[in-house]
Amino acid sequence: RDALGSLGKSRAKFISAEETTGVTFDDFAGQEYIKKELQEIVRILKNEEEFQDRGIYCPKGVLLHGPPGTGKTLLAKAIAGEAGLPFFAANGTDFVEMFVGVAAARVKDLFSTARSYAPSIIFIDEIDAIGSKRGGPDIGGGGAEREQGLLQILTEMDGFKVSTSQVLVIGATNRLDILDPALLRKGRFDKIIRVGLPSKDGRLAILQVHAKNKYFRSEIEKEVLLQEIAELTVDFTGAELQNILNEAAILTARKDLDFIGREELLEALKRQKGTFETGQEDSREMPEELKLRLAYREAAVAVLACFYPDPHHPFTDTDILSITSKPKMRYAEVSGRAFARKSDYVNSIVRACAPRVIEEEMFGIENLCWISAKATSDASTRAEVLILQTGMTAFGKGYYRNQSDLVPNLAAKLEALRSEYMRFAVEKCSSILREYRSAVETITDVLLEKGAINAEEIWDIFKKAPRIPQPHVYP
Ligand code: ADP
Numbered sequence: 314r315d316a317l318g319s320l321g322k323s324r325a326k327f328i329s330a331e332e333t334t335g336v337t338f339d340d341f342a343g344q345e346y347i348k349k350e351l352q353e354i355v356r357i358l359k360n361e362e363e364f365q366d367r368g369i370y371c372p373k374g375v376l377l378h379g380p381p382g383t384g385k386t387l388l389a390k391a392i393a394g395e396a397g398l399p400f401f402a403a404n405g406t407d408f409v410e411m412f413v414g415v416a417a418a419r420v421k422d423l424f425s426t427a428r429s430y431a432p433s434i435i436f437i438d439e440i441d442a443i444g445s446k447r448g449g450p451d452i453g454g455g456g457a458e459r460e461q462g463l464l465q466i467l468t469e470m471d472g473f474k475v476s477t478s479q480v481l482v483i484g485a486t487n488r489l490d491i492l493d494p495a496l497l498r499k500g501r502f503d504k505i506i507r508v509g510l511p512s513k514d515g516r517l518a519i520l521q522v523h524a525k526n527k528y529f530r531s532e533i534e535k536e537v538l539l540q541e542i543a544e545l546t547v548d549f550t551g552a553e554l555q556n557i558l559n560e561a562a563i564l565t566a567r568k569d570l571d572f573i574g575r576e577e578l579l580e581a582l583k584r585q586k587g588t589f590e591t592g593q594e595d596s597r598e599m600p601e602e603l604k605l606r607l608a609y610r611e612a613a614v615a616v617l618a619c620f621y622p623d624p625h626h627p628f629t630d631t632d633i634l635s636i637t638s639k640p641k642m643r644y645a646e647v648s649g650r651a652f653a654r655k656s657d658y659v660n661s662i663v664r665a666c667a668p669r670v671i672e673e674e675m676f677g678i679e680n681l682c683w684i685s686a687k688a689t690s691d692a693s694t695r696a697e698v699l700i701l702q703t704g705m706t707a708f709g710k711g712y713y714r715n716q717s718d719l720v721p722n723l724a725a726k727l728e729a730l731r732s733e734y735m736r737f738a739v740e741k742c743s744s745i746l747r748e749y750r751s752a753v754e755t756i757t758d759v760l761l762e763k764g765a766i767n768a769e770e771i772w773d774i775f776k777k778a779p780r781i782p783q784p785h786v787y788p
């Protein structure tokens with residue numbers, strides 16, 4: 314083995330190599346279940362032979378997805394650190410260049426380097442830059458080039474033999490939705506882990522990790538202050554929380570003080586998030602009626618999410634709803650991922666109707682506005698996908714639009730079935746929202762009062778709310 318030191322410079326500038334990262338799972342706070350899953354992988358990596366004797370192999374690829382700054386890179390490094398393996402990192406955007414062939418060549422380089430140090434870890438950040446769906450709109454340009462790179466990744470991963478000392482590939486993205494499904498197939502990135510925004514307890518734990526090397530007047534004061542900051546930082550990422558503490562330390566030094574105090578922390582919090590402040594102000598400046606509509610919309614979406622939990626994106630205590638013009642809750646992504654049954658598709662259509670249904674219910678059909686438009690077209694598209702592409706409906710096998718000349722009256726048949734699904738979805742959704750009217754109202758009140766609510770509180774309200782029985786809705 315050569316020393317890794319010279320590697321980065323000599324052959325491939327885009328690869329950063331570390332013989333050992335020195336990062337451990339203790340450096341990542343909150344979301345304990347993620348660590349548990351990854352610890353399992355580390356155990357397999359460390360005792361490969363013992364596990365192989367029992368027929369257990371390490372996954373070839375792990376995909377971490379979630380917003381930037383939530384600690385995906387940190388987790389990847391922790392896996393390498395805990396397993397004591399060399400770490401080779403690259404960024405998806407580095408692969409995509411103007412020159413033809415560069416992407417594939419760089420992928421090859423990365424893998425062959427990592428393989429020569431196997432067992433080792435490859436980390437590809439922003440893997441969506443190279444691994445987005447093929448054949449989609451080519452927004453950034455360089456489509457063919459990207460495709461070559463993606464194919465090369467697939468080839469490399471398929472080429473690994475599971476039985477020999479292996480290379481574990483960790484990918485990170487905040488755009489799981491645009492990844493090419495081929496990447497997620499078995500034997501590639503078949504372990505998908507969501508790294509979400511931290512809950513209140515998670516935020517406190519993260520603050521505690523990053524406060525370790527900082528000076529406070531006393532342990533008790535430190536605890537009280539961090540508690541307060543954790544309360545005030547709904548929607549903040551780990552990276553942002555770390556910045557708050559660093560900024561507070563700088564302010565403290567600038568004022569020539571010995572200890573970080575409340576004033577410095579609050580000042581740092583303000584600075585950290587222009588958007589935190591403006592976010593608050595935005596919602597204050599928002600016209601009352603718009604605020605009310607947005608709060609009802611989020612509340613309706615939340616109730617539907619509790620009623621039909623999304624198997625692919627379970628609604629957990631790291632999810633937070635707040636009043637902004639962008640919807641916060643995601644709907645089920647029904648294609649390209651794990652196993653989805655017909656009922657999952659249908660439930661996702663029902664869920665997607667919530668914004669429109671609640672708006673009509675509360676404000677009247679004459680007073681609908683743009684805020685539910687996106688959801689409405691989303692519901693309709695879901696119905697179309699179910700009918701045309703899944704082969705799970707009376708339409709039988711998948712038909713595609715461009716076959717319309719082969720199938721007589723295709724458009725009319727499609728339309729009839731689509732409107733039937735939509736009718737059912739709207740009725741079902743209305744019925745659920747009427748049954749849980751009291752939960753919708755309570756969540757709306759909390760949103761209006763506090764501006765945000767997390768999944769834990771929502772579940773609590775949903776479970777405890779009195780229900781108004783509704784007649785059964787039949788498909
Ligand atoms: P991502 O890769 O998801 O964009 P990073 O891993 O680069 O995020 O996070 C940046 C920094 O933020 C980390 O190095 C770490 O210091 C801090 N951080 C983020 N999430 C956490 C967490 N859950 N626990 C502790 N520190 C965190």
